[in-house]
Amino acid sequence: MTLVPSHFAQQSRETGALARIAVVGRGFTGMMTAIALLKTFDRPFHLVLHDPYPRIDGGEGIAHTASPLLNSRVRDLSIDPILRDDFRAWLETDGRWDEGGQTSADGAVDHAFVPGEIFSAYVYQRFAEALHGRTDVIMQISAESVTAVERHAQGGLNVVSGGERARFDAVFLATGYGLRDGREDTAAQGTATEAIVIGGGVHAVDRALRLLASGGAAHVTLISASGFLPQPHTAAAVGTVVSDKPFPNTLRGAFRSLREAANRAAVDGSGWQGIMNDFRQRACDLWRGLTPEERRRFKRHVKPIYDSHRNRLPPAQYARLREAIASGAITVRKGKVERIATNGVLLSTAGGLQVLAADVTIDCRIRSADLDSSLFRALFSTGVAQRDELDLGVFVDASGRVVNGEDRFEGLFAMGPLGLGSLPDIDLVPQIVTQAYAAASALAERQLIGVDVVRAE
Numbered sequence: 001m002t003l004v005p006s007h008f009a010q011q012s013r014e015t016g017a018l019a020r021i022a023v024v025g026r027g028f029t030g031m032m033t034a035i036a037l038l039k040t041f042d043r044p045f046h047l048v049l050h051d052p053y054p055r056i057d058g059g060e061g062i063a064h065t066a067s068p069l070l071n072s073r074v075r076d077l078s079i080d081p082i083l084r085d086d087f088r089a090w091l092e093t094d095g096r097w098d099e100g101g102q103t104s105a106d107g108a109v110d111h112a113f114v115p116g117e118i119f120s121a122y123v124y125q126r127f128a129e130a131l132h133g134r135t136d137v138i139m140q141i142s143a144e145s146v147t148a149v150e151r152h153a154q155g156g157l158n159v160v161s162g163g164e165r166a167r168f169d170a171v172f173l174a175t176g177y178g179l180r181d182g183r184e185d186t187a188a189q190g191t192a193t194e195a196i197v198i199g200g201g202v203h204a205v206d207r208a209l210r211l212l213a214s215g216g217a218a219h220v221t222l223i224s225a226s227g228f229l230p231q232p233h234t235a236a237a238v239g240t241v242v243s244d245k246p247f248p249n250t251l252r253g254a255f256r257s258l259r260e261a262a263n264r265a266a267v268d269g270s271g272w273q274g275i276m277n278d279f280r281q282r283a284c285d286l287w288r289g290l291t292p293e294e295r296r297r298f299k300r301h302v303k304p305i306y307d308s309h310r311n312r313l314p315p316a317q318y319a320r321l322r323e324a325i326a327s328g329a330i331t332v333r334k335g336k337v338e339r340i341a342t343n344g345v346l347l348s349t350a351g352g353l354q355v356l357a358a359d360v361t362i363d364c365r366i367r368s369a370d371l372d373s374s375l376f377r378a379l380f381s382t383g384v385a386q387r388d389e390l391d392l393g394v395f396v397d398a399s400g401r402v403v404n405g406e407d408r409f410e411g412l413f414a415m416g417p418l419g420l421g422s423l424p425d426i427d428l429v430p431q432i433v434t435q436a437y438a439a440a441s442a443l444a445e446r447q448l449i450g451v452d453v454v455r456a457e
């Protein structure tokens, strides 16, 4: 599908001077990148959004039916880098989401947690507005998956999809957690006595609680590989890690400083959550200064604890989790799932292998980037991109530019979670928003060749 605005500048069409830009993936990161390009890339361009997933929306990954409640507050979900209250303002123009009026108190909307589909509608509306504002952009939706991105001999990049090659000035990879298959999560829509939910993140907890609440299961075994479960949000979450001493630049020093600040916050009653939020603002600088060995140590020993403190549950949901554990409705098991069968799982624990029987098993583990797909295999084998040393994604700089060993930028960006080995927290909405605008600006500064009419050889 191609959208050419009726008032599309005739001159742009005739000169062939259109820059061609591809975005691969239409999840939140891809749509956010498209919005940032539409808002800041100030030359006429042809934008192609690739994704075989049939829906085009603003945050489908986040708004998946399996996770109706976002775990970030309204105040942290603006997708406008300047108007930090843009999401709240958008919500306030449409009172339907808060029909019970629970958030009528001053400031309550900022601290509210809203369903994913509301956020998705907000992102989509901002995308539609940004597109409407551009009379010099042709937008095309491609329903093909991209199988390779290659250097073009005359400059730019070839995108291979549906057996065809097309040449682009710039390509933004936003493939997140890999291809989505479009199937709804229908598991456990009936009733089950015993359910297993695999995963220790907010998505897994949410799924377990909803199974119990809907009568979908009488008992849930929640399997967390690290044994950790998400911590709760607090009301305010403000605070700072810094004292008058300079911030340490080693992993050990930084976490000692974090612990001390959190202990001080516990004593004065302000809560560790604000300290953690502040720490995350510094995490990027700290990460850059760590040695490869320290980064590996972080992944092995610290990441599960770090994740359980950064991805937090809304207070009411956390209280329900504690109650369910206390009443025996949820049993938490630590272990690695070796195999999933129709009637349960094979679990590897410190005590050896165990078989856990269940009527239904739901896998809510956090997926990682699909670096074994043909797309990434091709990028790595041709040296266009490099796997980061933690195997979490691709080496990138802060604006998502793919950095290869020769330090040569060829117009390729890897956005959002694809940069998790280089940029901590780049899987979260505020960081993705900042990165999308930084990437669009970086592209605007670059001399583009305008390859629109050239078909790749």
Ligand SMILES: Cc1cc2nc3c(=O)[nH]c(=O)nc-3n(C[C@H](O)[C@H](O)[C@H](O)COP(=O)(O)OP(=O)(O)OC[C@H]3O[C@@H](n4cnc5c(N)ncnc54)[C@H](O)[C@@H]3O)c2cc1C
Pocket (backbone or CB within 6 Å): 024, 025, 026, 027, 028, 029, 030, 050, 051, 052, 053, 060, 061, 062, 063, 064, 067, 070, 071, 072, 144, 145, 146, 147, 174, 175, 176, 177, 178, 179, 180, 203, 373, 375, 415, 416, 417, 426, 427, 428, 429, 430
């Ligand atoms: C359930 C859930 C709740 C979340 N809640 C929050 C929250 O409250 N706050 C917060 O800050 N963050 C939250 N996040 C995290 C965050 O926003 C995610 O990091 C973000 O959704 C990642 O989006 P993405 O577009 O990069 O990846 P994805 O959502 O995985 O989308 C990738 C897209 O790329 C497509 N694709 C993959 N490979 C190809 C290919 N070869 N060719 C073409 N297309 C391809 C896929 O089909 C898919 O549509 C949540 C995430 C989830 C999943």
